[in-house]
Amino acid sequence: xxxxxxxxxxxxxxxxxxxxxxxxxxxxxxxxxxxxxxxxxxxxxxxxxxxxxxxxxxxxxxxxxxxxxxxxxxxxxxxxxxxxxxxxxxxxxxxxxxxxxxxxxxxxxxxxxxxxxxxxxxxxxxxxxxxxxxxxxxxxxxxxxxx
Numbered sequence: 205x206x207x208x209x210x211x212x213x214x215x216x217x218x219x220x221x222x223x224x225x226x227x228x229x230x231x232x233x234x235x236x237x238x239x240x241x242x243x244x245x246x247x248x249x250x251x252x253x254x255x256x257x258x259x260x261x262x263x264x265x266x267x268x269x270x271x272x273x274x275x276x277x278x279x280x281x282x283x284x285x286x287x288x289x290x291x292x293x294x295x296x297x298x299x300x301x302x303x304x305x306x307x308x309x310x311x312x313x314x315x316x317x318x319x320x321x322x323x324x325x326x327x328x329x330x331x332x333x334x335x336x337x338x339x340x341x342x343x344x345x346x347x348x349x350x351x
Contacts, residue, residue, distance in 0.1 A: 207231045207279035216261045237264045243305040246274040280314045288317035289328040292336035292350040306335035
């Protein structure tokens with residue numbers, strides 16, 4: 205999969221992923237910045253040395269903020285999830301940051317939920333505001349399109 209801009213995240217606690225995963229992306233990488241109840245803000249990732257502590261144990265880029273609409277620049281979004289079902293319904297942590305941000309993503313962007321193999325399930329409850337994922341990324345299966 206080729207991309208010029210990737211919106212990604214740095215894992216917190218037991219979330220899947222690593223800084224090495226983010227460093228391996230060969231594109232411009234934007235990381236989220238939590239701004240309260242508003243959609244996520246975004247800033248460019250310039251390496252681990254350029255990260256500062258943020259809310260909820262997150263690490264954020266220390267560079268200029270690009271605004272919530274910067275998510276629309278991304279060809280690919282790697283999105284953390286507690287679970288995702290085979291229809292693309294994603295279960296997040298419940299704060300709604302991605303729910304408020306994903307509607308700003310480009311219509312052609314790949315929305316990839318990053319989960320462990322056992323977190324890809326048959327069905328989750330969904331809400332009208334949910335934005336469906338277009339693919340999943342798991343350690344064993346790699347990237348798989350949602351059918």
